[in-house]
Amino acid sequence: MAHYYTLIGGSKFFELPKFLNESLNKPVVAVYGFMIITGFLMTHNYLARGVREPYDKWLTFRNFWLRRLFRLYPVYMVAVIIAFVTFVPCAELNELNLIYFTGSNVSQWGTVRSVLQPGLADLFTHVFMIHGLFPHYYDSILGVTWSLSLEMQFYFLFPFLFLAVFASNATLKRHLVITLVIFGVLALFSPKLLDLITNRGNVPRFTLPSILIYVMPFFLLGMVSAGVKCRKMHPLFLAVALVLILPFQWLVTNVVIIIFLLFLFLEEMRTILPDYLFNCTAMARSLLSGRLAAFGADISYSMYLIHTLLIGFCIRLVIRHLPSLESSKIAVAIAGLLITLVICFALGYLIFRFIEKPFIEIGKRVIRSKNAAMTVGANAPE
Numbered sequence: 299m300a301h302y303y304t305l306i307g308g309s310k311f312f313e314l315p316k317f318l319n320e321s322l323n324k325p326v327v328a329v330y331g332f333m334i335i336t337g338f339l340m341t342h343n344y345l346a347r348g349v350r351e352p353y354d355k356w357l358t359f360r361n362f363w364l365r366r367l368f369r370l371y372p373v374y375m376v377a378v379i380i381a382f383v384t385f386v387p388c389a390e391l392n393e394l395n396l397i398y399f400t401g402s403n404v405s406q407w408g409t410v411r412s413v414l415q416p417g418l419a420d421l422f423t424h425v426f427m428i429h430g431l432f433p434h435y436y437d438s439i440l441g442v443t444w445s446l447s448l449e450m451q452f453y454f455l456f457p458f459l460f461l462a463v464f465a466s467n468a469t470l471k472r473h474l475v476i477t478l479v480i481f482g483v484l485a486l487f488s489p490k491l492l493d494l495i496t497n498r499g500n501v502p503r504f505t506l507p508s509i510l511i512y513v514m515p516f517f518l519l520g521m522v523s524a525g526v527k528c529r530k531m532h533p534l535f536l537a538v539a540l541v542l543i544l545p546f547q548w549l550v551t552n553v554v555i556i557i558f559l560l561f562l563f564l565e566e567m568r569t570i571l572p573d574y575l576f577n578c579t580a581m582a583r584s585l586l587s588g589r590l591a592a593f594g595a596d597i598s599y600s601m602y603l604i605h606t607l608l609i610g611f612c613i614r615l616v617i618r619h620l621p622s623l624e625s626s627k628i629a630v631a632i633a634g635l636l637i638t639l640v641i642c643f644a645l646g647y648l649i650f651r652f653i654e655k656p657f658i659e660i661g662k663r664v665i666r667s668k669n670a671a672m673t674v675g676a677n678a679p680e
Contacts, residue, residue: 300325301442302638305392305609306631308406311399321550323406326506329445330516330547331554336449337520338527338562340456345464345528353464359457361665366453368661370599371427373654374446377603378424381440382416384607389413391610398617399627430508437506442606444508451510452517463521464530474522474535481514482542488512515543519555523562561586597646600654605642612638 300322306312309319321327344353344362351358381388390413393403403410420438423429430436430447437444463474488511492504507513522539525531536559544552560567561583568576585591613634616623623629 300328301606302609302635304405305395305606306613306634307396307400310402310406312628312631324548324550327548327550327554330513330551331558332445333449333452333513333516334520334523334555334558336452337517338524339520340453341460341464341521341524342528344456344460345524345530353457353461357669361669362457363453364665364668365661366450368657368664369654370446370450372657373600373603373649374427374443375425376649376653377607378421378440378443381607382421382424385439386413386415388607388610391614395610395613395617399631433504436504436508440603440606442602444506448508448510448513452514455510460521464525474531475538478515478518478522478539478542481511481518482546484511485513485515486546515539519543523559527562593647597643597650600646600649601642604645604649605638608641608645609634609638612641 303314303322308323313319314322347358351361389411392411393413396405397403405411416435416438420429420435423432423435424439424443427447427450429438430444430451436447459477463477488509489504489507492509504512510517519539522531522536526533526536540555544555547555560579564571564576564579564583571579613630615637616630616633620630620633623633
């Protein structure tokens with residue numbers, strides 16, 4: 299919704315109520331929520347597999363990275379190649395649509411999006427998922443993938459980070475608190491430092507937190523939440539994490555964090571919550587645990603990768619083929635949104651069904667075969 303709102307001109311086209319306008323103009327908050335969920339899920343799954351896959355074994359590291367690779371990379375590569383090949387026509391469509399709704403090709407942020415074809419260096423950094431580390435390339439081909447490059451940075455470090463925090467109960471407290479403090483300080487000061495460095499000359503700055511040190515506290519908060527939920531650490535650690543993180547975030551970010559924790563620890567808070575709040579939260583959580591939500595979760599990754607490729611096309615489809623709506627740009631925007639949603643859901647499901655899911659199964663088979671081969675090798679007589 300935020301990306302759609304931006305591509306039709308945002309507040310330059312239609313001013314929304316203040317809170318809604320601020321929320322849609324800061325879609326990065328949704329990514330922060332996803333980072334917390336990522337930290338939680340990776341840690342929860344790691345703990346669940348701990349008996350079969352010991353934390354300190356190379357095999358565990360390798361399996362984790364292979365699972366992530368087969369889960370994310372195939373669909374990602376399809377989307378990046380399509381975005382690279384169709385970059386110019388998609389950019390020109392978005393520019394035409396922006397002019398249609400606002401009368402100018404200048405976005406609500408005061409910027410003009412490039413319609414020039416990205417180069418091979420852009421493609422190279424995207425293929426290896428390192429584009430988030432470079433201010434020239436982090437959103438140059440398919441803008442939304444800045445956060446995927448960031449996720450991959452976290453996945454690479456996660457086994458080492460998990461080992462440092464969860465390896466020994468005797469050192470857990472010291473390791474965790476030190477880790478939280480270090481990354482909290484880095485998250486506060488590294489953006490200012492990097493901006494100071496990259497603002498020299500014509501080097502562009504990072505306007506999105508595509509480097510891990512900017513946002514590591516969110517991943518750590520998810521990891522700590524999983525540790526508490528799985529009874530591997532005391533709730534005091536979660537309290538410390540919140541004290542170190544919440545004061546430095548936007549209001550909307552803190553609301554997302556509180557809702558996540560409320561859903562996660564609802565049963566544990568049963569005795570301290572008023573009945574009406576507990577019942578309302580339980581109802582909301584059950585809605586997000588049903589079949590429709592599960593379907594949304596299945597196709598969410600595909601939709602995340604393809605939606606910005608489709609928005610401009612869908613809006614132009616309405617403008618060209620529904621002349622009855624021409625008298626109202628609001629009607630055009632609503633119709634374009636509905637068509638975008640329908641096509642995104644349909645394509646998202648097809649991509650999940652025929653690309654994402656099959657490669658996940660291939661990844662499982664590859665891991666099983668590699669594990670079996672290593673077991674046979676380890677048991678062979680000398």
